[in-house]
Amino acid sequence: MAEEQSRPNIGVISDCALQRHALQKALEAYGINVALSCEPTVFQDQLEDRVQKVNCWILELDDEDIEFEALDQLIEQENIPVLFGLGKAPPKQNEQYISWERRLFSKLEEHLGKVEVLESEDSILALGLTDQNDEEKLLPALDIKEKTIAEEVWVLAASLGGPTAVKAFLDELPASIKAGFLYAQHVDAHFSTVLTKVLGRHSRLELKAMEQGSVINEGEVLVVPVDNEVEFGSFGVNIKLNPWDGPYGPSIDHLLKNVFQKYGVHCHVIVFSGMGNDGSLLAPTLKKHGCSIWTQKPETCANGSMPQSIIDIDCSDYSESPQALAKALIQRVGCR
Numbered sequence: 001m002a003e004e005q006s007r008p009n010i011g012v013i014s015d016c017a018l019q020r021h022a023l024q025k026a027l028e029a030y031g032i033n034v035a036l037s038c039e040p041t042v043f044q045d046q047l048e049d050r051v052q053k054v055n056c057w058i059l060e061l062d063d064e065d066i067e068f069e070a071l072d073q074l075i076e077q078e079n080i081p082v083l084f085g086l087g088k089a090p091p092k093q094n095e096q097y098i099s100w101e102r103r104l105f106s107k108l109e110e111h112l113g114k115v116e117v118l119e120s121e122d123s124i125l126a127l128g129l130t131d132q133n134d135e136e137k138l139l140p141a142l143d144i145k146e147k148t149i150a151e152e153v154w155v156l157a158a159s160l161g162g163p164t165a166v167k168a169f170l171d172e173l174p175a176s177i178k179a180g181f182l183y184a185q186h187v188d189a190h191f192s193t194v195l196t197k198v199l200g201r202h203s204r205l206e207l208k209a210m211e212q213g214s215v216i217n218e219g220e221v222l223v224v225p226v227d228n229e230v231e232f233g234s235f236g237v238n239i240k241l242n243p244w245d246g247p248y249g250p251s252i253d254h255l256l257k258n259v260f261q262k263y264g265v266h267c268h269v270i271v272f273s274g275m276g277n278d279g280s281l282l283a284p285t286l287k288k289h290g291c292s293i294w295t296q297k298p299e300t301c302a303n304g305s306m307p308q309s310i311i312d313i314d315c316s317d318y319s320e321s322p323q324a325l326a327k328a329l330i331q332r333v334g335c336r
Contacts, residue, residue: 008112009035011054013043016062022089023058026101029305031160031275032108056111057082058104081111092312098280101309105276109247127167127198147217150180152333153263156221157252159186159274161302165322166272167199170221172326175204176335180216182224182259183207184250186274189226196223212239218336224250232262252279260286268292270325271316274306283315294328295319 010027012034014020020037027034035053036043040061057074059082074082086104090096158166162185187195193209200207203221210222213236222237224230226249231238244251252271256279259267268291271279283293295316298304310316318328 007031007033008055008108009033009053010108011035011057012037012060013040013057014060014062015039016060016088019060019062019088023060023104026089026104029101029276029309030105031303054080056080056108058086059084060086060088062088083107083111093314095284095313098277098309098313101277106247114247127163147220148178148336150178150216150218150220152179152266152268153216153259154179154181154329155252155256155259155267155269156181156183156272157255157269157274157279157306158184158272159248159276159278159303159306161273162186163195163199164273165296165301167202169270169272169322169326170199170203170205170207172323173203173205173330174335175206175219177205177330178218178333178336179329180218181205181221182210182216182255183221184224184252184255186248186250186278187226189249192223192226210237210239213237224255226250229254229258231258246278248276248278253281256282256286260289260291265290268294270294270296271307271310272296272322273301273303275303276305277309278306280306280309280313280315283310283313287315287317292317294325296325297321 012020012023024034024037156166196207205219205221207221215236229240229242229244245254293315295307295310297319298308300321
């Protein structure tokens with residue numbers, strides 16, 4: 001994986017306190033630093049000191065007639081873009097908020113390059129064996145000779161901080177659980193195999209990389225490919241040549257759409273720790289059709305932005321720690 005880049009510093013200038021608050025919270029949800037957030041009049045008093053701290057400006061004025069004398073100086077700065085016209089942020093409970101937030105993030109990436117930070121190799125490997133005697137603690141998979149095709153499919157969606165949470169969840173589940181799983185983790189494609197091995201070391205479930213024609217069986221976890229879209233049909237998984245829609249791999253929204261097309265009300269999702277709001281565009285559709293949407297409780301996350309985005313639009317049916325989510329799932333679906 002490429003070395004993690006330093007976070008950009010953003011300056012927010014708006015004559016509306018609510019808009020400044022919304023912009024700051026949205027930027028922080030993506031791990032972006034807000035160097036300053038202020039009114040135009042306050043900004044103009046200390047222009048020279050402030051511009052040196054910022055990589056990009058976001059300017060939103062409710063009052064179009066307001067006099068902002070420093071605007072020309074902002075625009076004239078070399079290599080420091082100024083973003084206009086992003087529009088007022090809708091309330092977080094409004095489904096349009098997700099689109100607004102993604103539009104903001106997309107505009108920033110156009111000017112600043114990729115700012116998404118994925119799991120590092122060290123953080124993934126740290127989930128493996130902790131000492132030489134740990135081999136004795138490995139949990140053997142239950143020997144079930146005949147595999148059963150899963151009727152209930154649960155998507156485990158995660159981004160930054162996700163591997164730790166998903167591992168804690170999977171370690172609580174028995175091999176006989178009457179559900180199959182798809183694990184969608186924002187991670188560099190080079191570490192996908194490592195991730196599969198590490199998360200499977202203490203799990204009773206079988207974790208394996210998804211392959212062409214793979215079938216979702218009960219007690220198994222298929223790790224979704226990072227770079228290629230997958231579809232689901234009568235003859236198993238179809239791994240396509242094209243990438244996922246959107247800036248993430250795998251795109252959780254895109255994956256949920258494809259899983260729902262095949263499994264309908266038997267498609268469910270648990271959103272674990274992660275940065276941003278991937279998964280929140282499809283959540284209202286799933287909820288409307290009776291699919292279950294669970295979330296990791298944000299305060300138990302390394303980064304709670306992704307599950308919080310589901311909670312904010314009132315689409316989370318149940319929110320708890322990874323271990324509690326696992327116990328609730330066992331009670332719900334049962335074991336064979």
